[in-house]
Amino acid sequence: MDLSPGPTVVAVFFEYGNGTGDTFNAFSDVTVHGHSKLDLVGVGMLGRMSFCNFGSDSGHFYTEGRFRGGMVHNKFDSDLRDAFGTAAGYNASSTYYGLHLTGGRIWNIGSSSSFDLYGRYSWAHLQGDSVTLTTGEPLVFDVVNSHRLRFGGRFGLGVSRYVIPYLGAAWEQELDGKARSTVYGYATNAPSLQGGTGIGELGVSY
Secondary structure, eight states, rough: OOEEEEEEOOOOOOOEEEEEEEEEHHHHHHHHEEEEEEEEEEEEHHHHEEEETTTTSOOOOEEEEEEEEEEEEEEEEEEETTTOOEEEEEEEEEEEEEEEOOOOOOEETTTTTTEEEEEEEEEEEEEEEEETTSSSOEEEOOOOEEEEEEEEEEEEOOOOSEEEEEEEEEEEEEEEBBEEEEEETTOOOOOOOOOOOOOEEEEEEO
């Protein structure tokens, strides 16, 4: 087994994402509905190195790493109102950064197809923030750290040297993560981020 360094790729990328979420909480006979809108903008760097002879009949090992960071903004509104009729809500902005490390092996199948079996560790960090609710209460968000493990496989069918449709599946496990916050110094219930996720992918690489 030849583990001498092979082809290496380094790239810089820009990322943008957005999403929405809904919350439902019950207090005695009152149900509170909340809605959040999230936007993020960031940059990062990706590096990938192959080992053994690239394009050999048996395939090769590879390792990959990525670092990313940026800003995330969250706007939250709810139908919970104070005695003056003001609806509770806030605007929060925080920095985020994270990395992932991947190791895998690619087996060549025939002259153009391949199968990739990989494992990945990911870590993400969201900085805390202090905001004031529209109803006047001080709300402090603690930092959030996410640790995840993913194991998966991907089959690629080479239509040509440059066009490769692929099909993959993976399982990702969140190991640890809680979103803690306080109001007037009193801790609120912290939602847990633990759990497993099944992932399916279908796409084309060019």
